[in-house]
Amino acid sequence: MSGIRMSSVAVTAENCENGEPQAPEESHQGQANIPEIVEPEDDDAEEQEMLKYGAKHVMMLIVPVSLCMIIVIFAIRIITMYDQVSQPQVYLVYTPFNDQTKKTTGSPISDAVLNMLIVLGLVIFMTCVLVLLYKYRCYKVIEGWLFLSSLILLFMFTGLNLHEIVMRFNFAMDYITISLIVWNFGVMGIISVHWKGPLIVQQGYLLIISAMMALVFIKYLPEWTLWFILGGIAVYDLFAVLCPKGPLRILVETAEERNEPIFPSLIYSSTMMWTITMAEGDPVSSYNPLNSSSSSSAQGSPPARPQPEMEPEEQGVKLGLGDFIFYSVLVGKAATADDWNTVMACFVAILIGLCLTLLILAIVKKALPALPISIFVGIIFYVCTRWCIKPMCDQMALSQVYV
Amino acid sequence: MLPFFYVLITSAYSNTLNDNIYTSIDFGRDYCFRLNNFNSQIGCQTSRDGDSGILLQLHSAEDIENTLKDLEEPFIAVLDASIFNNITALKLKQHSKTRGLLLIENEESKVDSFSPEKTCPGNGFNYLENVTDVDVSAPHQSQCIRKQLWNPKGNWLSYDDFPFGIFLIKSKSQKEIILSKAQANIENYSLKPYPLWGGEVRSFMKSAQNTETCIRRGTCDPLGGYNVHVNLIPRDEESKKPIILLIAKTDSTAFFKELSFGEQDSGVSTAVLLAVIKALSKVRDENDDLKADIMITFLQGESFDYSGSQRLAYQLNPLMNDTLQLRSFSLTIDDIMCVIELGPISTLKDLYLYPAKSNGMTKKIEEFFASYNSSNIQFHAVEPGTPLPPSSIHSFLRENEAIPCILLTDGHDNIQSNVFGSRYDTLNNNENLVSRVKDLSEIIAKVTVQLSNGTGASHAEVPESLVSEVLDCFLVNLNCTLLRRIGNQFNSTANLPNSTLSRYSGVRNSFAVYLRNISLDFSMKDLSKIVPSVEKCNATYTQNWAPIIVNDTCFGYVVNSSSATSPAFKLKDYSSTKYSTWTESRWSPNFRIMGSCCSRQKKSRKGKVVYEYDKVPDSFHSPDSQNKANQQLHIQHISERDVVSQDLLPDDQENGTMFLRRITMDEGSLRRSLKNRHRGKGSLSSDRGSPSTPCQLQKANSCSTIFIDDNTVSQPNLRATLKCVSLAIYYHIKNRDKESEFVDILDEKRHPLTKQPVPSDYARNDPPNNYIYRFIKNLFVSAQLTAECAIISLIYIERLLVCADICLQPSNWKRIVLGAILLASKVWDDQAVWNVDYCQILKDMVVEDVNELERVFLELIQFNINVQQSAYAKYYFDLRSIAEQHGLTLPIDTLDKKRAKKLEARSQNEEYDKLAEMVESGPVKAISLENLSKRRPSAAVIS
Amino acid sequence: MNLRRASPEEKINVCRKYFLAGLPLLPWVWIVNVLWFWREATKPDHIPEVRKYVMYSAIGALAYLTVFGTWVGVYQSQRVAWGALGDRISIFVPDGEP
């Protein structure tokens, strides 16, 4: 899940300073999307500008990430389905070791580890499949796959969540109304995500999709497994993006060779790109939830896109939707514990992790995994808050002592 | 590292603000709940998220008047339970701000006259000789028979519908908490805006409106429980002995779920009837020849419009397709000689005999009873024409007026107890109750014997200790010596609740199981005479007794139980006014005190926990309340309910084997089997076919050598099975009760199986047995079908007969059998025979015709082709039994390894798996019985 | 896509496609269309085509919404009266209420 890639804002900057029409496609293309070849002789002004722009783009990520997390938090606090175990608790197929299915290896930890391994294996496999598909230019296959899964996600999960809401508030709902709502919501999503639509609508759908995905994970993964998967995915992300033979790294490099943008499906872009197939990341994950990490990795889309319309300001920091999902999963899991301190601690921790990652990005100027820092800081603070800070805060709140 | 962890864990449990604001109070199950019937909902209901209001203590009706006059904020009334009656309830109900009601129960302030019941219990479901008996002017349109208010004290409170929750508070600590808060409120009620103590009541009932609605939405479950039938000796069907039916209602109404003691209502009569069982079985053991069969039946659900007795009467009615399949025989209402019911008995001084219709029989009974008049028990015959009090008898009369019934109760023209149907219905210390019960039960036993044999039985007596034990169990504490002893001897791991028995029948209750256990223990007969050895203590050897090994002696019993849910639910007629339609809602209760300033109770908030309950359906129907939180249990609960109805109650099955009944209709077979019985007296089974087998009879199964024939439930022997099946079909045809209207496709003339012309009298003379056998055998051999197919096809045939309401007759049997086998082969075999192949087998039959036949067959049985394990086993064993009756059993010899492999008697371990999961799932008390009843099939594998 | 830089033909094309897409019971698509192209449709040098489609979408959306609204109203008020039918067409029936 190559989390963040910053377009070479150097070029951007000067372009918008002297608002001349953009450079010829190829070179622009390259510079626009492959951070690695930002010219070293960028001069200070550009650096300076870059910082400003960097900050701007960071904002453009922080806002949607926070929004997504907030959606998840409130969904969990209001729709009680997610925090209380349904009976009988159902889990994803990919986590065979749990208390429900009889086959369990004694301790929950070992179960969780096994599940995590299975899931990770699946993720890696899926990523490799995607990389191969991209390598051999099976764009159509990828497209179809993503379309299908986005279809499933937008319709099925929307209906599911609606039903939960209806049950929560105990009011009557008929099939006609609910199907109309789902139909409207889903179709609009498909249109705006796969074709053209207002930026705000696109981004809104991306957020909602990620939030739903996260909720599904929280609901259908065993507790311990969830934590292990969070950790495992973060580690895998690190490896996949940075290691020279990591699949995502390979993906990026192939894209460079072909001198075509790593197509931004599965990627939330802070500004509008010509994302014909933008944001199908989740669909993949929904289609095969365990795939979300790979899904959120940058992947190839048909390069067939109106190149000449590339605009300078349309470069921006991009964040894989998988990162959205897993941030939200962490925060959402914190929200299931009936304590707001933990939630806020995780929230802030994740944002800090994000900022840190962006800072590093600004320094090393190459595609970076967005998960590791945030997730680990988040987990640390989850544990600490849950077991150390909260008791103290409760005591203080009871006796109204403010520090 | 470790100490640090320790620190973490300990510090994790600090008390949060929430714990300081809310003190949740768990009321166990002492709150009022919601019931539905065909047209109404009764009981209590709060809003879904709970209703909150200030705690307000009220002392009297006037107090309510004055306090509530100018009260604008919502409140939760705290009331002394003794002043909760219809007046106060009405006042609270009328006030718009009432959000809940907490009743403080005080032992000292006991109410001696309070009956929340109807003035005429069971009205609308009583038997009315003629319509003029109904008195519409009576309150609540109660159809009191001839203006006879049986329960004049009744104030109908239980039948009111409250829009708020009502809880009863018994535990001392809870009382203290609530009263102190309420007190505090009174003190500073004047000085607003001082915060007042509040409460939040939550007992959210899911069902609404009426039974039809809530059943449709699956938010309620039919009331009932189980009827328990005890026979002294296994009824043998052929000798049409009349049956004397002794019945008593065992349950009682409940306003608060767990608080329905109903001791005067039904407690004593139940105890008496149990004692009667003991007495009678003594008589039985002394002299073995009772002219009439005696059946003792404990009815449940009676308090809710007689659902139990209605079901029984319905089952007894041969026309209804719901015969009461007791273990080895079935009953119809014609077999019943008379019904004697024990009504409410509190003072066993003067007992009144109410004949339903006074005729010779009832006269005789009255005389018999009168002959036992003594100083301490007086029997009075009421003058003819007195209306019959509310009692189970009404249901029997509604089914069939002719049955002579008599009710024995102590109320004269109105009920004796002033607390009928209330939680105060406990026995006020009746002096020498034990001896009276003893006397009464002995008298009843004697009368019964007298009825059957004409002469009284001198030695019908019950040990006084036993009576006191029974009373102790049912009136004082369930955790009593008797039940414990029985539990041990049936090696059940049942842990008895340490409380008084609650008689509310509910959806399912453990009460029936206690009754069954005890009566089983009382009526057990030592079979060591007829069973050669303990190893052979199994169904085959014990004739019709259900075998059970108690400390290394083989006993037999005939105790059955059948569902007591009203026929309305069997008929799926949920708005029926003919049958009882009571259902119990599913719910999730909760209550918490709030707005505390210094309450430091470290209680966890029930809100969440409870909220999870209503995700779990009817968690509160589980019989033992300590399992409430354990949701695993409730999940299996639903499924486990019908498991119960099949395994714990083998008689409650939809598909009883019809052919057995057909056979018993047959005199020929009757004579034969009687003859056999004489010969096979004391032998292994009713008969071993050829008379040259007695030497074999001495062979005994032991651990080392097992004698077995090639015919087991898991691997039936083809030839034997086919023989039996053909026999079954033969009897079906032979004893068909009516010439049914013909179904075209099944008619042989229209669709001949063979070219040669069908004889003109094809519809008249019955085919001989061996002809049928050949026909079937031909099909099976040429189609290479297995024996299981035969059994399944028999099941299908009978399904067809039931569903299509036709009979096997010479005109149609061939095609029906063919269709059944066709279907069975397709369902059973993995690579089924094609219809075309059948055309090969029976020549000159066109495939279209076969297809058509198959289609019609499927339609007629409503595409219900799946066969329950239990049903299969049932058929198998019944087939075996005819096999034995007709000497078709295979020669038995020792079981060696390869035969064992071949037989692969896997049914046994399967049984045990099932048993094991019963143990972890079901109510523990049921297990002991599971043990008993489940031994049977597995034992029969080695026959 | 960004309207500011979109060519008139493309605007018309997109607007028209949105309008057509809205036909199968999709008021939401129409609403988005209206909001998206509102400025385009109302500015002085608007493209008449776009304006037309925006208007159509607006009207259509209103029509659909009124229909849906009435249906919801009818259902919510009549469900109990309908009895079994009411339950059958309901994906969820509230507990504890008739």
Add this chain to the structure above:
Amino acid sequence: MAVNWLPFIGCLSIAFGPSVTLFLCTAAKEAQGVILLITSAFFWLLSLLLTSLVWLAVVPLRKHLALTLVFSVLFQEALRVVFVLLVKKTDVALSRISRETTDLFHGPRYSVIAGLGYGVMSAMFMYVNVLSEASGPGTYYTPGSPSMPIFVSGALQASVMTGLHVCWGLLCSEGLEKRSWPLLASVTLSHMLVSCLTLMNEAGISPIYAIVCSYLILAVIGTFTFKRFGGNIKPFFKIQ
């Protein structure tokens, strides 16, 4: 549980209304402001984490909040200093990169934002769990205050803490800039003072006193800071 919104929203706006307004006026304008806010909040979180670790490790401390409080205040102030220094460092680094001196993290506004982050975070951690209870039907009264529910007093306290933290943030950065230790000391001391005032609640005295005192202190420190940064009241009273 039936939610009653009125008290909930009331308390919410009392507690966080001012800080939200301040945020909109200052940080929301530009990106680096928000980043700064989050970072400072994170630093406060760190300080609380350290406190809680001490609180856990030293078992006897758990009984006496007073000691915990002292630790907490010290940690907070220490980390505040660290934070300010860190910001300065980055600022210097950045301004070295960039020729023209458009200082990114410099000037009173950023100090205000930093203080705001601190204040909001502390207010949240101290108050949000209480607030979440306010939505339930029940209320809670400390023994000291039979008339004022904990929700209201908590909200007031939270808001005043936020305000104080803003001032402290300003003063702290100022003190570090000017190397004037008394200023830093005064910050720490006043913080200590305010926190110790809230110990009265624990002692069972009505929270009103603590609240009133803290508001007075806020007024004093506020005016001081205002003057210190050369603020000027005229514009407020000028009639346009």
